[in-house]
Amino acid sequence: MSFTEQGEKYKGERAISDIRGRLKSLKTFQAIFPLLVGRMPGQLVIQYTDRCNARCPQCGMRITESFRRSRLDSDVVKRIIDSARKKGMQAVSFTGGEPFLYFYEIVELIQYAGDAGIRYTRTGTNGFLFMNSHKPDYEAKITRIAEILAATGLYNFWISMDSADAAVHEEMRGLPGVVAGIKKALPIFHKHGIYPSANLGINRNTGGFPLPDVSNSLRFYKSMREAFRKFYMTTIDLGFTMVNACYPMSLEPGSTDGLHAVYGASSEAPLIQFSPDEKSLVFKALFDTIPEFRSKIRIFSPRSSLYSLLRQYTVGEEYCYPCRGGIDFFFVDAKGGNTYPCGYRGDENLGKFWGPVLRNGNEGASCKKCDWECFRDPSELFGPLQSLFSRPVAFFERVLKDRAYIGLWLEDLRYSSACGFFNGRSAPDYKALSAFRQSGTVEEDGHRNEASIPCAY
Numbered sequence: 001m002s003f004t005e006q007g008e009k010y011k012g013e014r015a016i017s018d019i020r021g022r023l024k025s026l027k028t029f030q031a032i033f034p035l036l037v038g039r040m041p042g043q044l045v046i047q048y049t050d051r052c053n054a055r056c057p058q059c060g061m062r063i064t065e066s067f068r069r070s071r072l073d074s075d076v077v078k079r080i081i082d083s084a085r086k087k088g089m090q091a092v093s094f095t096g097g098e099p100f101l102y103f104y105e106i107v108e109l110i111q112y113a114g115d116a117g118i119r120y121t122r123t124g125t126n127g128f129l130f131m132n133s134h135k136p137d138y139e140a141k142i143t144r145i146a147e148i149l150a151a152t153g154l155y156n157f158w159i160s161m162d163s164a165d166a167a168v169h170e171e172m173r174g175l176p177g178v179v180a181g182i183k184k185a186l187p188i189f190h191k192h193g194i195y196p197s198a199n200l201g202i203n204r205n206t207g208g209f210p211l212p213d214v215s216n217s218l219r220f221y222k223s224m225r226e227a228f229r230k231f232y233m234t235t236i237d238l239g240f241t242m243v244n245a246c247y248p249m250s251l252e253p254g255s256t257d258g259l260h261a262v263y264g265a266s267s268e269a270p271l272i273q274f275s276p277d278e279k280s281l282v283f284k285a286l287f288d289t290i291p292e293f294r295s296k297i298r299i300f301s302p303r304s305s306l307y308s309l310l311r312q313y314t315v316g317e318e319y320c321y322p323c324r325g326g327i328d329f330f331f332v333d334a335k336g337g338n339t340y341p342c343g344y345r346g347d348e349n350l351g352k353f354w355g356p357v358l359r360n361g362n363e364g365a366s367c368k369k370c371d372w373e374c375f376r377d378p379s380e381l382f383g384p385l386q387s388l389f390s391r392p393v394a395f396f397e398r399v400l401k402d403r404a405y406i407g408l409w410l411e412d413l414r415y416s417s418a419c420g421f422f423n424g425r426s427a428p429d430y431k432a433l434s435a436f437r438q439s440g441t442v443e444e445d446g447h448r449n450e451a452s453i454p455c456a457y
């Protein structure tokens, strides 16, 4: 190559790099713009179908429930996506039922959302496609699925896991052999640049053993600690590089809090019923367990959010950031294609998403009635940032008054950054994660870290 040609090539590369830089700044600006005007980056959970082939005892959509099943028309979903983009939504999740019963339709919608400019698209599965992994065509089947997903802009792909014990998980789901199939499938996904997340719906079988009565709170706490440790170790052994915990999606029997679920994944099933005392111990156990594993696997669950929930169930909710359900976050149901503030507030039908869906200002944010992680975690994570931009005085007052919380929140931000903001299309950076290795943990020296929570508990 002549010198002139080299110069032209260099100029071309510089131009491309400049454009990339500008696009990156534009994306960063788009991401923080809502915060500047007192909002949060919007997210929409679309329940594509309420049909499911699993038997999870904690779920109102299991195959054994008899009700008329529904599925949204793909053109309707595309209209919702177009409207979501116009309304500034940055994240869209396609949930079920079991979304992969309609694999090709979901793939088309993920692609459509990406093309429309939705930056973060997510979907997941109960894993039924991973059964029968002993069959000769298994690898070819999973390779095809991975190739198809990899060709879309999918940001996160979750696989549900209910228990650290494979037999318990498979029994609960009614999906025999699924865990062995997941183990075989993960390297294939990784090869195609997809890093699925294990999604734990916290329940009384999480550890695969019965929980003791809460009257002995220390025993109960220790059992939950053991359950979470076992769970994280299992997910690492299976080959997951990312994990998330969904807080129990329980509706209190006979509750008077006005919640009436439109999303059938929430239920009154005993398996996910935890009394307020039990919930506080569950949140504390998870809060204390996460640091042991943060350097080994990317863990979504923000400890600042767990800290807030723990305080909500112990000393009151004064310090929790209110949930943005119905303000910046919404849920669309499969049955009617209608919009709700979330999956729990089924009495508040806001109509079609492309209609004048209510988006109140900050004054409207007050709900803390459930622990739905999809909405509570981002509300807590973006809460301080939103406050910093829109009410800086309130932010600095809180920094002074609530140093433990702010310290945890800053650590969560640092950890998110080390995790590449939980981008399910990139491999973990274990060097960056190693900064979060804790001394005195299982991984360090065999001792277990009984970290105490900096909280009036």
Ligand code: SF4
Pocket: 052, 053, 054, 055, 056, 059, 060, 061, 062, 063, 096, 097, 098, 126, 265
């Ligand atoms: S929890 Fe998910 S996989 Fe299980 S029955 Fe409900 S929708 Fe199906």
Ligand code: SF4
Pocket: 259, 323, 324, 325, 326, 341, 342, 343, 344, 345, 367, 368, 369, 370, 371, 372, 375, 376
């Ligand atoms: S806390 Fe959020 S998710 Fe829960 S009921 Fe209220 S708005 Fe809905």
